[in-house]
Amino acid sequence: MISSRKHGSLYKLTESFHSAMDKDQVLAELINALQSMYGAFLFYLFLSHDNDSRLKLPTKDLYFDEQGSADTAMEAFLTGAIRMDRSQPDKVHVYVPLKGRQGVYGVLEVIADKNHPIKESEIEFIMMLANAAGNAMENAQLYQQSRKLIDDLRLINETSHQLNKNLPLKDTMKFLAERVIHSFNAREAGFYYRNSSGTDQLLPGSTGFFITPEADSYLSFVLSKIENEREGIFIGNLPAQGFSNGIYQCLMAVPMMENGQLRGYAIALHEKPYHFTFETFKLLQSLIHHSTLALSNSMLREELEALVKTDNLTKLYSRNYLNERIRHSMNEDRHGVFILIDIDNFKNINDTYGHQIGDDVLIQVGNIIKSSIREKDVGARWGGEELAIYLPQADPEIGICVAHRVLERVRSTTSPRVTISCGVSAWEAEEDDTPKMLFLRADRALYQAKSNGKNQVIVQNRIAK
Incomplete structure (x- = not known):
């Protein structure tokens, strides 16, 4: 028979259990209450091996092969x-399931010795307390699962919303990588996209590990499986699968599929085995x-934009894109330099070697220009055999150095050997200037360079020695 005092304790404890909404807190309150009420007994919790309690509880693992x-x-x-287990002469072990409406969430072990035998009324009360704790654990678990589901849906919704904003690819991928690293606590995250030529391109936002040689073995491993199976890969312990080529032991990889292609x-890595669930x-x-669809659209948009602003032959920027950049620079910067370049005697190259070799010469000069300027500078095809360079936030002396650098490299490395003539013009924010006037001054300087014997650099109306 349970006393009214214990009924009151049971009511208060049940109320406390259900207000916790945290499985660990429920278990902690259960053990503390039992130890307080039954100091002569020992209490342990048998929990499944995947329990990740943050509190120091007297726990044991449940194993099917134990x-x-x-x-x-x-x-x-x-x-x-x-x-009950009475196999030991001086002790009795009572095992009370922590049971909810939908399942059993653990087992409470009560150990009593012969000096303090456990009574039927005590077992009955402990069972009622365990049932209350089991129901509270179930509610807490359902609450935590619902919260996790809400968080997961929010993550997918926010990510999809961000990806559909038509942001630059770099910003889109940076956001996605940050989401994967933060939400999954991944140590490394890499994203690869297969371009129209069939090459796997590492996308911006990927962590630095994927540009190191150490990443190659992981990529080969993932790619061989994904290409054969077209399914995601989840490996909790890579060494156990025969892969022991790196420090990362836990791996997730998911293919980006579109219309069956x-x-x-995407790859996520962690050095701790079984880190990902x-x-x-x-x-x-x-x-x-x-x-995937939003990312494919973003990649397609960038490819189309690149086609619009890029010369198909030299892979330099188009003249229209160059004009836009100069107009923007004149509105935002304090100064800049424009270099107009003409390949000397280009008609003779076409007549002597053919137009295919002439195209190859244009490509060679375009590559020299790209390798001679900064990332923020613009190398463009102006038209025919004329090319151009724009240097934002640069003064004339910098422009002269760049022009001479390109001239010397063209003269010494092209095959068949060609030379160029360069006209350089500059603008200052304090002066009333326009792109058209900037182009006109460079064109006049280029004409003077050609008239003076070619293979030289002229700065506006004066020769640069």
Whole structure:
């Protein structure tokens, strides 16, 4: 018979359990209450091996292959009924399942010795307390699962919304990489996209590991599996799978599929085995699935933009793009330099070697220009055999140096050997200037360079020695 005092304690504890909404907190309150009420007994919690309690609780693991005392605990867990073990002459072990409406979430072990035998009324009360804790654990678990589901849906929704903003690819991929690293606690995250030529291109936002030689073995491993199976890869312990080529032991990889075609893949790595869970893997699959179409559209848009602003032969920028950049620079910067370049005697190259060799010479000069300027500078094809360079935020002396550098490299490295003539013009914010006037001054300087014997640099109306 349970006393009214214990009924009151049970009511208060049940209320406390259900207000916790945290499984660990429920278990901690259960153990503290039992130890306070039954100081002569020992209490342990049998929990599944994947329990990740943050609190210091007297726990033991439940294993299906465990020998000894855990057999009776496992029986209580599987049947949901109390079990007792009296095999030891001086002790009795009582195993009480922590049971909710939908399942059993653990087993409470009570150990009593012969000096303090456990009574039936005490077992009955402990069972009622364990049932209250089991129901509270179930509610807490359902609450945590619902919160996680909401967080997962929010992650997918926010990511899809961001990807559909038509942002530059660099910003889009930086956002996606940050999401993967933060949400999955990944150590490394890499994104690859298969371009129209069939080459796997590392996308911006990927962590630095993927540009190192150490990443090659992981990529080969992932790519061979994805290309053969067209499915995601989830490996909790890479060395156990025969892969021991690096420090990372846990891997997730998800293909980017579009209309049945492999468009790319995403990889997440961690050095700790079994760091990622299967739920994490399923979320990554969902995230990449929802992102693939937006990412493909973003890549296609960038490719189209590149075609519009790039000369197909030299891969330098187009004249229209150069004009836009100069107009923007004149509105935002304080000064800049424009270099107009003409390949000397280009008609003779075409007449002597043919137009294919002439195209090759244009490509050679274009490559020299690209390798001679900064990332923020603009190398462009002006038209025919005329090329151009724009140097934002540069003064005339810098422009002269760049022009001479290109002239010397063209003269010494092209095959068949050609030379160029350069006209250089500059603008200052304090002067009333326009792109058209800037071009006109460079054109006049180029004409003077050609008239003076070619293979030289002229700065506006004066020769640069």
